[in-house]
Amino acid sequence: MPGPDVKANDNVLGEMSTEPTATVHSGVEAKTERKLTVLETHGYVLGRTIGSGSYATVKVATSDRHNCQVAIKIISKFQAPGDYLKKFLPREIEVVKGLKHENLIRFLQAIETTHRVYIVMEYAENGSLLDIIRKDQHIDEMRGRRWFKQLVEAVDYCHERGVVHRDIKCENLLMDHGLNIKLSDFGFARGHMKPKNGVYSLSETFCGSYAYASPEILKGVPYRPQDSDIWSMGVVLYAIVYGRLPFDDTNYTQLLKQVQNKVSFPREPKVSTECRKLITKILSPLKVRVKIPQILEDPWLNPNQPAKDEEVDTAQVVSKK
Known part of the structure; x- marks a missing residue:
C-alpha cells in the first residue's frame, strides 16, 4: 500500500532524503552531504535486529544521549492493524511513560514519523x-x-x-x-x-x-x-x-x-x-x-521466615513453659 510522500523531516532507517542536498563549492567538485535519518537526529545509531513480528521490529541502537545501548521498537504504520495504531499503541505509550521500577523495562522516548513509530527503551542484554x-x-x-x-x-x-x-x-x-x-x-x-x-x-x-x-x-x-x-x-x-x-x-x-x-x-x-x-x-x-x-508472604518465596502457623505453635509452647 503506497504511503504519503516522505517529508523532509521523515527520513528513517537510513532512507535518503528526496530533498536536494546542499552543495559546497571549493573550486573542485561539489560535494554532497548525506541527510541524517530521524533516529540519527535524536542521537541513535541502529544496530542488529533482536526481534521481529508481522508489523514491528526491535533493534539494538547506540545512544549518544543516554551514553549506552538501547532497544528501539520500530512499528510500521502501513503494516500494523488499525485498531493497534488507534487503541493499543497510544495506550502502551501512555502507560509506560508513568512506570519506573527496577524490574520493568524502562521507557525512554517515543518518536513518530509519517511512516513509523519508534519506541526507545532500556536494552536487556541477556535475552529472555x-x-x-x-x-x-x-x-x-x-x-x-x-x-x-x-x-x-x-x-x-x-x-x-x-x-x-x-x-x-x-x-x-x-x-x-x-x-x-x-x-x-x-x-x-x-x-x-x-x-x-x-x-x-x-x-x-x-x-x-x-x-x-x-x-x-x-x-x-x-x-x-x-x-x-x-x-x-x-x-x-x-x-x-x-x-x-x-x-x-x-x-x-x-x-x-x-x-x-x-x-x-x-x-x-x-x-x-x-x-x-x-x-x-x-x-x-x-x-x-x-x-x-x-x-x-508465601513460605516458598520466604524460606527463611517461619510460616504463620509455626509462629503460633511456638507462641503456644512458650506460654506453656
Whole structure:
C-alpha cells in the first residue's frame, strides 16, 4: 500500500532524503552531504535486529544521549492493524511513560514519523527468561525464587498504579546485565484500572497467549485483568521449575478442560512441595485464586521466615513453659 510522500523531516532507517542536498563549492567538485535519518537526529545509531513480528521490529541502537545501548521498537504504520495504531499503541505509550521500577523495562522516548513509530527503551542484554529455560532445560528453585519474586514485585507495582499487563509470559521477561528480570512489552497493557469504591473494572478484550490465559479469558467472559495477570505468573513459575508449560495450547477444547482441572505435575524434575503448593494456589479457580499480597508472604518465596502457623505453635509452647 503506497504511503504519503516522505517529508523532509521523515527520513528513517537510513532512507535518503528526496530533498536536494546542499552543495559546497571549493573550486573542485561539489560535494554532497548525506541527510541524517530521524533516529540519527535524536542521537541513535541502529544496530542488529533482536526481534521481529508481522508489523514491528526491535533493534539494538547506540545512544549518544543516554551514553549506552538501547532497544528501539520500530512499528510500521502501513503494516500494523488499525485498531493497534488507534487503541493499543497510544495506550502502551501512555502507560509506560508513568512506570519506573527496577524490574520493568524502562521507557525512554517515543518518536513518530509519517511512516513509523519508534519506541526507545532500556536494552536487556541477556535475552529472555525463555532463552534461559531452553538453554538450561529448567531452572533450579534458588534462581527461580529470585526471578519469580522480581516478577511478582513488578506486577504488584503496576497493579498498585492501576496498570494491568495482560500479556505476561516467559518471552516478555527479559534479563539485564545482572540477570535481573525486566518485564517488557506493554502492548496489551491498560491503565486507569484501580478499583473504585472496592469495585474493579472488567476487561472484555481477550488478549495474550492461550498457554498463559486464565480460564475466564478462555471462556470469553468479562474478566478482572489483575486476577488474570496472577494466573499468567503461575504459568511462568511452572515453566521456570519444570522447563515446560502446564497446559497444551494446541487444542482449544482440551486447553479449556485442562485449565478448569487441578494442575498436575510431572515426576521429573524434582520440585519442592512448597513450590508445588504455591503453583496450585495460583492456578486455581477465580474464587480461591491467591492475591499478590498472599503470594509475597508465601513460605516458598520466604524460606527463611517461619510460616504463620509455626509462629503460633511456638507462641503456644512458650506460654506453656
